[in-house]
Amino acid sequence: MNDKVLLAALAKLHAQAGLPASQFTAAQRSALDRFARQTGAVRSQRQGRGENYRVVDPALFATHLSALSPDVDAGAAKQIPLRARLIARARDSKSGAHQHEHYYLLLKGVGEGVVWRESRRDIELPLSHVTFDFGAATLKVDANDAWATEDDLWLVENQALFDRTDWLPENTKATVAYYGGQLNGILLNWLGSRARAGQVIHFPDYDGTGLANFSRLHAMLGDACRFWLMPDWSEKLDCYGSTQLWRNTLRDFTSARQRLPEYLMPLTRQMLHTGRALEQESVWLCGVGR
Structure with a gap:
């Protein structure tokens, strides 16, 4: 499983607890499906004509998210430098578009x-x-x-x-x-x-x-x-x-x-x-x- 893809998907769910499948890329949906089968922390449910991903075990979800991202909230903060946010989000200052801001x-x-x-x-x-x-x-x-x-x-x-x-x-x-x-x-x-x-x-x-x-x-x-x-x-x-x-x-x-x-x-x-x-x-x- 690609940790970066899974982390991006889990970070979206962390902020919303439940989201339509259309909010995720195909790679993220695939990663979430594997994560759901392996952990039971997330569930995919039919909703109308589409699907919806929901967190069904918040404590287990938080444990897995923390393993990938030590501080996902700091990773989303705008008041700290980009590379610090990347460390908070993924333990790696080069984990995303890591060019310095200046x-x-x-x-x-x-x-x-x-x-x-x-x-x-x-x-x-x-x-x-x-x-x-x-x-x-x-x-x-x-x-x-x-x-x-x-x-x-x-x-x-x-x-x-x-x-x-x-x-x-x-x-x-x-x-x-x-x-x-x-x-x-x-x-x-x-x-x-x-x-x-x-x-x-x-x-x-x-x-x-x-x-x-x-x-x-x-x-x-x-x-x-x-x-x-x-x-x-x-x-x-x-x-x-x-x-x-x-x-x-x-x-x-x-x-x-x-x-x-x-x-x-x-x-x-x-x-x-x-x-x-x-x-x-x-x-x-x-x-x-x-």
Whole structure:
């Protein structure tokens, strides 16, 4: 018996004591039927043209519900964080749609005079100045906020590209943001809710994960974002590309390839032909050997 399915069904009955079968999914009805046969705590009864599930042994029902959910009422509370509610409901912070309720974007200003402004609250973040003094800054992003900058926003997948920014094109004035492997859904919604930067430039690993992330970003922003191809990327892919990384992310590559803009076809064709993927830190590798 699937504990998550059964818990969802029992939680509905806990709140109502009796409900029509139509209030449950097919999987939940199946789980309830097995639970009723095995415990006798719940009974299915005909009611008109349909069926009705009722709790017939509240004490036994409560014992089984407690085994699955230590505090189902706290799990339904709205005033505590989502992941705490999931622990209360199912002893596991990852038992449901477990994304955190907020996302914190780590930012670094490159060049002088990079500023982020929140027009609704008339406040600003002087990012270049903050970066010089403290190394980085953080924004708690929400699709309803009005944070934006006139300069470009670069999204990088790996921390080395955030720590050192000498790989950027000469005279770049921009924000670099580190997102750590996967583009978070809250971040994507934030970027798509309004114009946040002059342009959003994505520089991930050239592998299935990186391309899949860009396909999600491009679906949200269209031509307001672009994928950055490092200088001499083709030679570097031949020289430093990894077959293991290619194999590990092939499923994402296959899924994302058809959703990418035309200008990335040379990259994806070469990856497909060579069976290699390239990590973004290769941007520092000069004088590619033959």
